[in-house]
Amino acid sequence: xxxxxxxxxVEVPATITTVSSLxxxxxxxxxxxxxxxNQEILEKASHHEATLSDRxxxxxxxxxxxG
Amino acid sequence: MLKIGPYEFKSRLLLGTxxxxxxxxxxxxxxxxxxxxxxxxxxxxxIFEASQPNFLExxxxxxxxxxxxxxxxxxxxxxxxTAKLAKASGLCDMIKVEVIGxxxxxxxxxxxxxxxxxxxxxxxxxxxxxxxxxVLLAKRLExxxxxxxxxxxxxxxxxxxxxxxxxxxFIIEQSNVPVIVDAGIGTPSDAxxxxxxxADGVLLNTAVSGAEDPxxxxxxxxxxxxxxRLGYEAGRIPKKRYATASSPMEGMSIS
Numbered sequence: 001x002x003x004x005x006x007x008x009x010v011e012v013p014a015t016i017t018t019v020s021s022l023x024x025x026x027x028x029x030x031x032x033x034x035x036x037x038n039q040e041i042l043e044k045a046s047h048h049e050a051t052l053s054d055r056x057x058x059x060x061x062x063x064x065x066x067g
Numbered sequence: 068m069l070k071i072g073p074y075e076f077k078s079r080l081l082l083g084t085x086x087x088x089x090x091x092x093x094x095x096x097x098x099x100x101x102x103x104x105x106x107x108x109x110x111x112x113x114i115f116e117a118s119q120p121n122f123l124e125x126x127x128x129x130x131x132x133x134x135x136x137x138x139x140x141x142x143x144x145x146x147x148x149t150a151k152l153a154k155a156s157g158l159c160d161m162i163k164v165e166v167i168g169x170x171x172x173x174x175x176x177x178x179x180x181x182x183x184x185x186x187x188x189x190x191x192x193x194x195x196x197x198x199x200x201x202v203l204l205a206k207r208l209e210x211x212x213x214x215x216x217x218x219x220x221x222x223x224x225x226x227x228x229x230x231x232x233x234x235x236x237f238i239i240e241q242s243n244v245p246v247i248v249d250a251g252i253g254t255p256s257d258a259x260x261x262x263x264x265x266a267d268g269v270l271l272n273t274a275v276s277g278a279e280d281p282x283x284x285x286x287x288x289x290x291x292x293x294x295x296r297l298g299y300e301a302g303r304i305p306k307k308r309y310a311t312a313s314s315p316m317e318g319m320s321i322s
Contacts, residue, residue: 006111028117031124034109034155041148041155059111061152063123065093066108066138067083067223067250067272
């Protein structure tokens, strides 16, 4: 399955069906990340029920240093 | 106590988390600053380098109130989106509205800042707009319902200190919500002057993170802000043109 993650095309295994499993795949499920799926911001609690389809646009952001 | 919306803070220093030499120095600087509010930015994550540590993982987030900013936004719409992303972390409901209108001076766009603040207040955020030192703009932001007003002392990261103390004092005088002097602070004395003017707090980043010894500077800022606040509360003496002796004139043994 091809996803657009943070503006880049990324090929992920077809076994990844939800946002939760996508975060696990990249090893970032325990980190503070915020996910936007097709321009809809997801609450953390809904990551496991947010299903992914081919060509979905995903933004994964986090907190970085700033003033 | 510094009260912002529903929150109360002992420290009047709000500390930025950008541009420290390393996490160890940063962690110690944060500790000695005794700040309770840390600002952050929201950026795309490098998912292919997920093992890279993040400063948030280095601190006890329960101990701090996180104040994400909307830095990078050029329009109200972008700022609102960034704020919503930050809030979806479930870690914070305060937001520093920062809509930059000019890349050279990094001065805030007043019109977009107003729009973004209005929208975010409707969405239930605790809104702290970074604004210019325009007195009427500060008034409008307060009337709109902003929980604090954060006028700049001078351009972000410039270290020029307080270039318009008169405007800042007008803003402080008229405000019924906390006024936090944000941006441009270079030295501890700059922070003290802001506090002596009656500011409720100071937000700074580069003055500490860019100092030769950030830990020492963090301590200095902590003390400077406290000194300025105490001085403000104590009430200064009026300035006079000529001297007034501190020692008594009576009882002198020389005639």
